[in-house]
Amino acid sequence: MPHILIVEDETIIRSALRRLLERNQYEVSEAGSVQEAQERFRIPDFDLIVSDLRLPGAPGTELIGLAKGAPVLIMTSYASLRSAVDSMKLGAVDYIAKPFDHDEMLQAVARILREREQRASSTEPPAKSAARTEKPAGSGEIGIIGSSPAMEDLFGKIRKVAPTDSNVLIQGESGTGKELVARALHNLSRRAKAPLISVNCAAIPETLIESELFGHEKGAFTGASAGRAGLVEAAHGGTLFLDEIGELPLEAQARLLRVLQEGEIRRVGSVQSQKVDVRLIAATHRDLKNLAKTAQFREDLYYRLHVISLKLPPLRERGADVSEIAHTLLARQAAQMGREDLRFTIDAEQVIRHYAWPGNVRELENAIERAVILSEGPDISAELLGIDIELDDLDDLDDGLSSRPSMSVSTNEPTENLSLEDYFQHFVLEHQDHMTETELARKLGISRKCLWERRQRLGIPRRKAGATSGS
Structure with missing residues (x-):
C-alpha cells in the first residue's frame, strides 16, 4: 500500500484530504509544516509527498530537496499559480490548484505513483520489464471508461x-x-x-x-516588483x-x-x-x-x-456506458468501504440507465458514493441514489440531483468528517453572512465566477436579501 505524506497547515483541508486518500486504499501520514514533517518522519521513505505551497515557516518547496527523489505534489490557490509552476522548475513532480475536486486529486496521485513505479521497473531485467508493460489494446491508456x-x-x-x-x-x-x-x-x-x-x-x-x-x-504594472x-x-x-x-x-x-x-x-x-x-x-x-x-x-x-x-457526448447520450460507469464506480466505492457484497437493485439499474444525469459523471459518482455510505445492506436502491421518482416520469425530467439543495454542514461537525466539497460548503455557509462574495472567493483562492458555479452545483444559496453583498 503506497504511503503518502500530507503537509498542510489548515486542519480542515488536511483532515479531508487524509480521509479521501485513506478511502482509496492509501496509507497516510500528516504534518502541519515542513519542520514538523522533518521532526516526525523520514521524508524520503514516503512514496509521495502532497504539500501546500505556503506553510508556516519554510515553504512546501523545501520538501523537494528533503524528499531525495520521492515525488512532491504541490497544492496552491490560483492566485499563486505561477509560484506553483516555479516549484516544478525546482523539481516538484506536478501542482494542483485549490479548491480541487476528489477526482482531480485522486487522478493526480494515481498517475504520479504509477509513473514512479514505471521508473522503478525500468531498472528491472528486460524480460521482466517487457512482461510488465504488455497491455491489451483498448481505451485503458486514454483513462476514460466507455465502449459506446x-x-x-x-x-x-x-x-x-x-x-x-x-x-x-x-x-x-x-x-x-x-x-x-x-x-x-x-x-x-x-x-x-x-x-x-x-x-x-x-x-x-x-x-x-x-x-x-x-x-x-x-x-509593468503596480506591484510588479520583478x-x-x-x-x-x-x-x-x-x-x-x-x-x-x-x-x-x-x-x-x-x-x-x-x-x-x-x-x-x-x-x-x-x-x-x-x-x-x-x-x-x-x-x-x-x-x-x-x-x-x-x-x-x-x-x-x-x-x-x-x-x-x-x-464529448453527455452521459445521457452514451447508452450502456452509463451502466458500465456506474458498476465501475460502485466496485470502487465497495472496495474502499470493504463491502464487496454491494449491488444495484433492478429499480436502481433502470433509474441509472434512463435518468438524464445533467451533472454527468460527477453527479453519478456523487450519487453512488452517498448511496454506499447510507446503505445498511447489500442492495443499492433508487431511493438511496437520491432519485425518488417514478420510472415513467424519467423522460420528462429536466433536472435532477444537481437541483436538490445540498444538506447543510453544521459548523459544529468535527473537521475530520468533512470531505473536500464539504469543506467548501462548510466555509461558505459559515462566513457568507459577514464576508462579501469577493472576500469569500479570495479566501478560497478562486474567482467570483468559480464561486458562483460551485454554489450552483452544490445547491448553496446566496445570503438573504439585506445582508452584506459583494455585488
Whole structure:
C-alpha cells in the first residue's frame, strides 16, 4: 500500500484530504509544516509527498530537496499559480490548484505513483520489464471508461490526433471529462515527458490573466516588483491546456493568437518577443462559433483553435456506458468501504440507465458514493441514489440531483468528517453572512465566477436579501 505524506497547515483541508486518500486504499501520514514533517518522519521513505505551497515557516518547496527523489505534489490557490509552476522548475513532480475536486486529486496521485513505479521497473531485467508493460489494446491508456459507438469514435480520434502538434478544441458539457481527454492527448504525444500546464481561464481574475499567461516585466504594472515568466513559457516543449477558453478576455485572445500564428510571446510591459514551442489544447462548454458571430470571441482565434475538434457526448447520450460507469464506480466505492457484497437493485439499474444525469459523471459518482455510505445492506436502491421518482416520469425530467439543495454542514461537525466539497460548503455557509462574495472567493483562492458555479452545483444559496453583498 503506497504511503503518502500530507503537509498542510489548515486542519480542515488536511483532515479531508487524509480521509479521501485513506478511502482509496492509501496509507497516510500528516504534518502541519515542513519542520514538523522533518521532526516526525523520514521524508524520503514516503512514496509521495502532497504539500501546500505556503506553510508556516519554510515553504512546501523545501520538501523537494528533503524528499531525495520521492515525488512532491504541490497544492496552491490560483492566485499563486505561477509560484506553483516555479516549484516544478525546482523539481516538484506536478501542482494542483485549490479548491480541487476528489477526482482531480485522486487522478493526480494515481498517475504520479504509477509513473514512479514505471521508473522503478525500468531498472528491472528486460524480460521482466517487457512482461510488465504488455497491455491489451483498448481505451485503458486514454483513462476514460466507455465502449459506446460515440466513445469508441472519440478514442480513435484521440489516438490519431495525439501524435501530431495540431491545436485541439474539446467541446462538451461540464463533467464529461474534457481534462481527461486533454491529458490523454498529452500522454500519447511526443511531448509526454515535457510539462502539461493546465489553466482554468474562468478561475483567474480578468485583471491578472494576461500576466499569468504571458508573464510580465519589472514595473509593468503596480506591484510588479520583478519580472516573471508566464504559464505559456512554463509549457515550452510541452502542452498548454486552456480550460473554459470562452471566458478569456478579448485582449488576452489577441496575445494568444500571436502565440499560435508566430510561435512567440511578448511579456506584459516588454517590447521584445521570444519564441515558444507549445501545443495548445483548449476546452469549453460554450458555443465559440456563435460567440464569434456576436464579437464575444475572436473569429480568427476560433478558426486557429478549430483545427481538430473533439466533441464529448453527455452521459445521457452514451447508452450502456452509463451502466458500465456506474458498476465501475460502485466496485470502487465497495472496495474502499470493504463491502464487496454491494449491488444495484433492478429499480436502481433502470433509474441509472434512463435518468438524464445533467451533472454527468460527477453527479453519478456523487450519487453512488452517498448511496454506499447510507446503505445498511447489500442492495443499492433508487431511493438511496437520491432519485425518488417514478420510472415513467424519467423522460420528462429536466433536472435532477444537481437541483436538490445540498444538506447543510453544521459548523459544529468535527473537521475530520468533512470531505473536500464539504469543506467548501462548510466555509461558505459559515462566513457568507459577514464576508462579501469577493472576500469569500479570495479566501478560497478562486474567482467570483468559480464561486458562483460551485454554489450552483452544490445547491448553496446566496445570503438573504439585506445582508452584506459583494455585488
